[in-house]
Amino acid sequence: MLARAQPSVSSGLPPALAAALEGLLGRRFTTSAADREHHGRGESYHAGLAPDAVCYAGTTEEVAAIVRLCAVHRTPIVPFGAGTSLEGHVTAVRGGVCIDLSRMNAVLSVRPEDLDATVQAGVTRQQLNSDLRDLGLFFPIDPGGESTIGGMAATRASGTNAVRYGTMRENVVSLTAVTAEGEIIRTTRRARKSSAGYDLTRLLVGSEGTLAIITEVTVRLYGIPEAISAAVCSFPAVSNAVDLVVAVIQSGIPVARVELLDNTTVRAVNLYSKLALNEAPTLFFEFHGSQAGVCEQAETVEALAADFGALGFIAAADADSRNRLWKARHDTHYAVQALRPNAKLWSTDVCVPISALAPCIAQTQADIADASFPISMVGHVGDGNFHLGLLIDPSDPRELAEAAAINDRLVRRALELDGTCTGEHGIGSGKIKFMRLEHGPAVEMMRKVKQALDPLGILNPGKVLPED
Amino acid sequence: MLARAQPSVSSGLPPALAAALEGLLGRRFTTSAADREHHGRGESYHAGLAPDAVCYAGTTEEVAAIVRLCAVHRTPIVPFGAGTSLEGHVTAVRGGVCIDLSRMNAVLSVRPEDLDATVQAGVTRQQLNSDLRDLGLFFPIDPGGESTIGGMAATRASGTNAVRYGTMRENVVSLTAVTAEGEIIRTTRRARKSSAGYDLTRLLVGSEGTLAIITEVTVRLYGIPEAISAAVCSFPAVSNAVDLVVAVIQSGIPVARVELLDNTTVRAVNLYSKLALNEAPTLFFEFHGSQAGVCEQAETVEALAADFGALGFIAAADADSRNRLWKARHDTHYAVQALRPNAKLWSTDVCVPISALAPCIAQTQADIADASFPISMVGHVGDGNFHLGLLIDPSDPRELAEAAAINDRLVRRALELDGTCTGEHGIGSGKIKFMRLEHGPAVEMMRKVKQALDPLGILNPGKVLPED
Numbered sequence: 001m002l003a004r005a006q007p008s009v010s011s012g013l014p015p016a017l018a019a020a021l022e023g024l025l026g027r028r029f030t031t032s033a034a035d036r037e038h039h040g041r042g043e044s045y046h047a048g049l050a051p052d053a054v055c056y057a058g059t060t061e062e063v064a065a066i067v068r069l070c071a072v073h074r075t076p077i078v079p080f081g082a083g084t085s086l087e088g089h090v091t092a093v094r095g096g097v098c099i100d101l102s103r104m105n106a107v108l109s110v111r112p113e114d115l116d117a118t119v120q121a122g123v124t125r126q127q128l129n130s131d132l133r134d135l136g137l138f139f140p141i142d143p144g145g146e147s148t149i150g151g152m153a154a155t156r157a158s159g160t161n162a163v164r165y166g167t168m169r170e171n172v173v174s175l176t177a178v179t180a181e182g183e184i185i186r187t188t189r190r191a192r193k194s195s196a197g198y199d200l201t202r203l204l205v206g207s208e209g210t211l212a213i214i215t216e217v218t219v220r221l222y223g224i225p226e227a228i229s230a231a232v233c234s235f236p237a238v239s240n241a242v243d244l245v246v247a248v249i250q251s252g253i254p255v256a257r258v259e260l261l262d263n264t265t266v267r268a269v270n271l272y273s274k275l276a277l278n279e280a281p282t283l284f285f286e287f288h289g290s291q292a293g294v295c296e297q298a299e300t301v302e303a304l305a306a307d308f309g310a311l312g313f314i315a316a317a318d319a320d321s322r323n324r325l326w327k328a329r330h331d332t333h334y335a336v337q338a339l340r341p342n343a344k345l346w347s348t349d350v351c352v353p354i355s356a357l358a359p360c361i362a363q364t365q366a367d368i369a370d371a372s373f374p375i376s377m378v379g380h381v382g383d384g385n386f387h388l389g390l391l392i393d394p395s396d397p398r399e400l401a402e403a404a405a406i407n408d409r410l411v412r413r414a415l416e417l418d419g420t421c422t423g424e425h426g427i428g429s430g431k432i433k434f435m436r437l438e439h440g441p442a443v444e445m446m447r448k449v450k451q452a453l454d455p456l457g458i459l460n461p462g463k464v465l466p467e468d
Numbered sequence: 469m470l471a472r473a474q475p476s477v478s479s480g481l482p483p484a485l486a487a488a489l490e491g492l493l494g495r496r497f498t499t500s501a502a503d504r505e506h507h508g509r510g511e512s513y514h515a516g517l518a519p520d521a522v523c524y525a526g527t528t529e530e531v532a533a534i535v536r537l538c539a540v541h542r543t544p545i546v547p548f549g550a551g552t553s554l555e556g557h558v559t560a561v562r563g564g565v566c567i568d569l570s571r572m573n574a575v576l577s578v579r580p581e582d583l584d585a586t587v588q589a590g591v592t593r594q595q596l597n598s599d600l601r602d603l604g605l606f607f608p609i610d611p612g613g614e615s616t617i618g619g620m621a622a623t624r625a626s627g628t629n630a631v632r633y634g635t636m637r638e639n640v641v642s643l644t645a646v647t648a649e650g651e652i653i654r655t656t657r658r659a660r661k662s663s664a665g666y667d668l669t670r671l672l673v674g675s676e677g678t679l680a681i682i683t684e685v686t687v688r689l690y691g692i693p694e695a696i697s698a699a700v701c702s703f704p705a706v707s708n709a710v711d712l713v714v715a716v717i718q719s720g721i722p723v724a725r726v727e728l729l730d731n732t733t734v735r736a737v738n739l740y741s742k743l744a745l746n747e748a749p750t751l752f753f754e755f756h757g758s759q760a761g762v763c764e765q766a767e768t769v770e771a772l773a774a775d776f777g778a779l780g781f782i783a784a785a786d787a788d789s790r791n792r793l794w795k796a797r798h799d800t801h802y803a804v805q806a807l808r809p810n811a812k813l814w815s816t817d818v819c820v821p822i823s824a825l826a827p828c829i830a831q832t833q834a835d836i837a838d839a840s841f842p843i844s845m846v847g848h849v850g851d852g853n854f855h856l857g858l859l860i861d862p863s864d865p866r867e868l869a870e871a872a873a874i875n876d877r878l879v880r881r882a883l884e885l886d887g888t889c890t891g892e893h894g895i896g897s898g899k900i901k902f903m904r905l906e907h908g909p910a911v912e913m914m915r916k917v918k919q920a921l922d923p924l925g926i927l928n929p930g931k932v933l934p935e936d
Contacts, residue, residue: 111821111823112718113714113718113822113823114821114822114823115717115718115822116821155663156661156662156663156667157663158661162661166638167661169661169667169670170634170638179913183909183912184909185908185909185910185913186907186908186910187910188888188907188910189883189886189887189888189906190821190886190887191819191820191821191851191852191853191882191886191887191888191891192819192821192822192851192852192853193624193626193630193635193637193819193851193853193891193892194624194819194888194890194891195623195624195625195674195817195888195890195891195892195893195894195895196888196889196890196894196895196899196902196903196906196907197674197895197903197906197907197911197914197932197933198671198674198675198679198914198917198918198932199624199637199667199670199671199673199674200910200913200914202637202667202670202671203666203667203670203671203917205667206663206665206666206667207666211666212913222720223718223719223720225720226720246581249583250580250581250583250691251691252690252691252693252694252757254722289720290764290768292760292764293761293764296758296760296761300758349663351659351660351661351662352659353579353582353584353658353659353660354581354582354583354660355579355581355582383659383660383661384659384660385659385660385661414659415657418657418658418659419657419658419659420656420657420659420661420662420663420664421664422662422663422664423659423661423662423663424661424663425663426663426664427663427664427665431664434664435664435665438657438664438665439654439656439664439665440653440654441651441652441653442653442654442655442656442668443665444651445647445653445668445680445921446665446666446668448920448921449666449671449917449920449921450666451920452916452917452919452920453913453916453917464665464666465665
């Protein structure tokens with residue numbers, strides 16, 4: 001009782017821990033309500049839960065020191081990047097300490113000859129790409145928002161370029177991370193490939209801060225293509241668009257991006273971005289290569305598109321019209337949001353084998369038609385991944401329940417088609433309930449790994465794995 | 469004492485286990501000396517150690533049953549595919565049961581629309597590619613030898629196509645595996661990407677049978693390119709060749725293969741394959757794409773090659789000259805072997821960041837020049853990976869010691885350059901001594917994973933991880 005009654009730096013943390021953290025970090029340790037509230041939630045519909053304190057870490061060594069202190073007190077630790085999470089990853093479900101890594105935002109080294117760069121976890125992809133531009137290089141992974149590269153690694157993020165360049169799984173070379181004991185490790189060397197032992201890099205990519213805390217990331221870079229061109233093309237039905245994409249990928253055309261927008265999304269984009277696209281299921285393409293190469297790719301896709309009932313194929317070869325198109329694609333979040341200004345966007349995230357994409361979407365369209373709120377759809381169709389945007393009033397329990405039921409049916413449909421409940425957003429706390437359905441007894445293997453690497457259960461508890 | 473004295477089916481196995489395995493498998497359980505000897509070694513210089521018995525498994529369920537029986541008796545289990553291992557992976561260092569998976573050789577399904585296939589672990593890459601040819605598809609990973617796809621997954625293998633298509637790390641979609649408890653799991657679904665939990669697929673790829681036994685593999689497939697062309701080009705020095713490759717990759721030319729052969733290897737190839745290549749450091753290129761695309765790639769590389777002092781650039785656009793060239797590359801093993809017919813080839817396998825490749829090779833050339841036996845060099849230079857072929861008499865302790873010293877210096881050199889001791893062959897028992905040097909405290913994380921997933925230590929003991 002004494003500890004509670006005492007005026008302590010943090011109401012929830014053991015006073016000795018709070019004092020030690022303050023000793024370590026000074027004013028970069030805080031229990032202010034505003035800081036705690038800001039760090040208790042991502043960008044999604046999930047209710048937030050604030051941590052007891054926030055630590056703004058400056059170095060890997062500081063992260064290690066914080067972890068060692070928290071381990072002594074068995075206090076939960078939640079790593080935090082930019083707070084762009086969509087599945088409640090940063091919710092402090094058991095309180096504890098949030099480690100904010102956003103001040104660890106140095107690009108440590110860029111090696112053009114090796115096509116890689118090492119950055120601190122808090123560097124955003126925009127910041128890295130801005131640093132790289134003059135070198136003629138870029139980092140292709142582009143989830144929405146100003147995500148940090150550490151956060152992107154932790155959730156195995158991807159985006160519109162994955163069909164050509166892969167996801168964080170393929171583009172992280174090596175990680176520096178802090179273990180649950182506060183030890184600093186490097187997961188592997190910087191060679192492009194290695195067969196030396198267990199793939200700790202890939203084990204930590206997608207582990208959402210539950211196995212270790214990622215503090216530095218070495219990523220692969222790519223030369224900015226000599227030429228880029230884009231095209232847009234609409235179809236009588238979603239199935240035609242999907243069938244074209246399957247044909248394009250099978251014929252080995254190295255399309256850099258291919259994005260599907262449904263009628264609702266096209267309408268939203270037309271309104272928001274002042275475009276005049278045909279209000280029909282639409283594909284946005286982007287081609288990377290040499291001048292001749294991108295022309296050839298666009299011509300081949302245009303010829304194929306005619307076979308799949310395309311209603312028109314508009315090339316956007318010049319940078320202005322291409323940028324306008326892709327800016328519109330990147331603004332779909334805001335465009336869709338504008339359809340119901342006070343709503344919150346619940347973004348679903350199933351991913352299925354590409355052969356199952358058309359049936360999965362077709363079966364989902366009845367749900368879209370019957371919903372009591374607007375629902376948009378965009379798809380990274382080259383990967384079999386698509387998002388419904390459910391525009392709900394999160395304060396209305398009926399809408400929340402209706403959205404949850406739509407998501408639940410969608411996930412079960414995807415799993416029946418050998419797909420996954422999340423292509424790129426992660427499990428967080430929001431999708432734990434699907435883990436057993438998706439993975440069966442493999443969940444026990446995951447649990448053993450978690451238990452082995454975090455026996456005290458202090459690393460982002462209540463995330464990824466079901467607890468019973 | 470009683471058990472030892474009794475005539476038992478296996479001299480080394482507990483009689484109850486031997487009886488149970490024989491009951492399960494009938495004549496597919498054997499303790500014959502020939503079978504045991506055949507299964508106790510791979511293709512390398514490593515001394516063999518025979519298992520106490522060999523089980524020819526027919527199904528995943530049988531593998532699970534074998535593991536459950538062995539777990540009861542705490543008997544070691546060594547998985548075996550084609551026996552093409554180069555680092556003592558299949559050596560039964562503690563006896564026990566070898567599970568031969570080569571009879572599990574069914575291609576279970578090929579899905580052209582998803583560009584993937586599911587095969588049993590014992591299917592070889594040649595068998596799969598032969599099945600795929602009529603569909604216009606191929607599986608690109610091509611280590612030397614008739615390796616099984618299960619073995620290739622277990623060692624995270626690659627080969628000459630990795631620069632374009634990646635390694636087994638990038639090309640395994642999903643695995644079916646048997647855990648140390650004899651439970652059957654599937655590591656993930658068949659979607660191209662997923663953020664649903666820990667990446668068990670990548671955890672098992674490269675784990676060399678020490679965390680689970682891989683019984684089925686779903687791999688990515690690719691369309692056979694519309695056009696393929698090849699070229700060969702020699703240089704005054706290895707460094708010119710390497711610098712060209714760096715420039716080619718940086719300019720984003722999607723070269724499918726680029727292989728370096730040193731003077732000794734070119735000489736061997738000329739003799740063995742009746743070619744008349746210039747006896748100088750030489751690059752073999754292969755280009756995949758459309759007709760126009762491969763022409764453009766070859767022309768761009770030819771223009772670049774001139775800047776790097778190429779002594780000639782010979783295109784081999786027609787299938788005959790291309791196949792002759794690549795057949796010669798694939799036969800380098802035999803060609804080099806023929807330089808010293810009774811020798812055994814010790815193949816080193818370091819991989820470094822590509823910027824470190826030229827210095828790493830340059831520093832290695834003194835060792836090559838000073839050696840008392842012939843040494844050849846071939847490199848998957850686009851990946852920074854190269855192999856020395858040390859032609860030694862393995863019965864001569866001085867030659868073995870000299871080879872070990874050369875390999876040791878080479879590995880330390882690669883590690884100093886932020887590289888790895890093995891780019892594609894694996895650790896097995898042969899490179900355990902370098903694990904701490906390469907991974908530092910990350911070895912403890914690997915050890916915790918091993919302990920969690922195989923607490924009895926029965927899965928391929930004595931491999932991958934140091935024991936002290």
